[in-house]
Amino acid sequence: MRSTDAAGGELIAPGLVPITSLGGGELFEVWSAFDERLYAPVVVKVLRPERDDAAGRAAVEHEADLLSRLHHPGLVRLFSADVDAHRPHLVLENIDGPTLSSLVSRFGPLEPHQLLPLGLELASALHYLHGEGVVHLDVKASNVVMGAPARLIDLSIAMDVKRAAELDHAIGSDEYMAPEQCEPGARGSVGPASDVWALGVTLFRAAAGFRPFDREPLWAQLHDEPHPLPERVPAPMAEIIGDCLAVDPERRPLPVEVAERLEPMLGALPAARLAGFSLRR
The missing domain is CATH 1.10.510.10 (Transferase(Phosphotransferase) domain 1)
Known part of the structure; x- marks a missing residue:
């Protein structure tokens, strides 16, 4: 399940295997990935390397804090986050369906x-x-x-x-x-x-x-x-x-x-x- 497109073919983080790029925005790359801890597909938002500074990491922490306290059937779920990782990221629910x-x-x-x-x-x-x-x-x-x-x-x-x-x-x-x-x-x-x-x-x-x-x-x-x-x-x-x-x-x-x-x-x-x-x- 390893992707040659993500981080030179490396894992996003230990236990997170990138599968397919889903694009992203100015701040984040977004990947379809396999979480070996959950043993399930997930979506991972990874802070872009060029935005990896104090402000960027604060943005990751901010979104993680928000999602960790919000629980509703109509909102995407947060499974985990690591602001201090080599590549700060959020691990989110993989929702089956098109935008x-x-x-x-x-x-x-x-x-x-x-x-x-x-x-x-x-x-x-x-x-x-x-x-x-x-x-x-x-x-x-x-x-x-x-x-x-x-x-x-x-x-x-x-x-x-x-x-x-x-x-x-x-x-x-x-x-x-x-x-x-x-x-x-x-x-x-x-x-x-x-x-x-x-x-x-x-x-x-x-x-x-x-x-x-x-x-x-x-x-x-x-x-x-x-x-x-x-x-x-x-x-x-x-x-x-x-x-x-x-x-x-x-x-x-x-x-x-x-x-x-x-x-x-x-x-x-x-x-x-x-x-x-x-x-x-």
């Missing part, structure tokens, strides 16, 4: 029987996070793994609500950032409502197959109205998405309110049938 972004790119927008549970599951995860005093700040289609349930991953820029409210610089992924994330202070304070905006963008993409705002110019959401949703998107779902994309953070619904509006829509879906037999009793 929402790859699913939509390959097969197009989701049907209601996929879209409604997705919205409910993401709202559930955000309700829990915010109840724990944490904002994710990077909710987006590529950070949603379509498992059962859907899982929200990558808490690398998540932070406590108080710290988020004090931000004075832009943070997040450009097309998914709430106006106040683009211009903290001038557009309001960054906080839980910022995650609700990103939830709206994520559900828009899932429902439409494209984003509500163009990538260019940068931060089009500061001056453009969102693109209209296709007519096939049910009106109640379109209203929820539109409310999440309210410019004023105070006008956006709470995650629990999103969930409460989605539940009857989900309950009204036709019962699934297989070979003439109803799957609903």
Whole structure:
């Protein structure tokens, strides 16, 4: 199971055998790996060598501390972390399923029987996070793994609500950032409502197959109205998405309110049938 691509073919750390590169971002490399202690496949986030300094190791420790105290079916699980290793890393649950972004790119927008549970599951995860005093700040289609349930991953820029409210610089992924994330202070304070905006963008993409705002110019959401949703998107779902994309953070619904509006829509879906037999009793 040894990979010749990782660290010159070496183990990531004792007992962690790299299998396949999953990419990563500016701070981390992400690998599919085999954990010989767990004797199971895992995902490992490894601090990039060029970012291995005090700030980089503090970021690893920060994410490990957050994940170690957060426990929810809609969040990725942390199995272990080693900030002091030769290659500081996090060992995370390997979730079986594609990301929402790859699913939509390959097969197009989701049907209601996929879209409604997705919205409910993401709202559930955000309700829990915010109840724990944490904002994710990077909710987006590529950070949603379509498992059962859907899982929200990558808490690398998540932070406590108080710290988020004090931000004075832009943070997040450009097309998914709430106006106040683009211009903290001038557009309001960054906080839980910022995650609700990103939830709206994520559900828009899932429902439409494209984003509500163009990538260019940068931060089009500061001056453009969102693109209209296709007519096939049910009106109640379109209203929820539109409310999440309210410019004023105070006008956006709470995650629990999103969930409460989605539940009857989900309950009204036709019962699934297989070979003439109803799957609903």
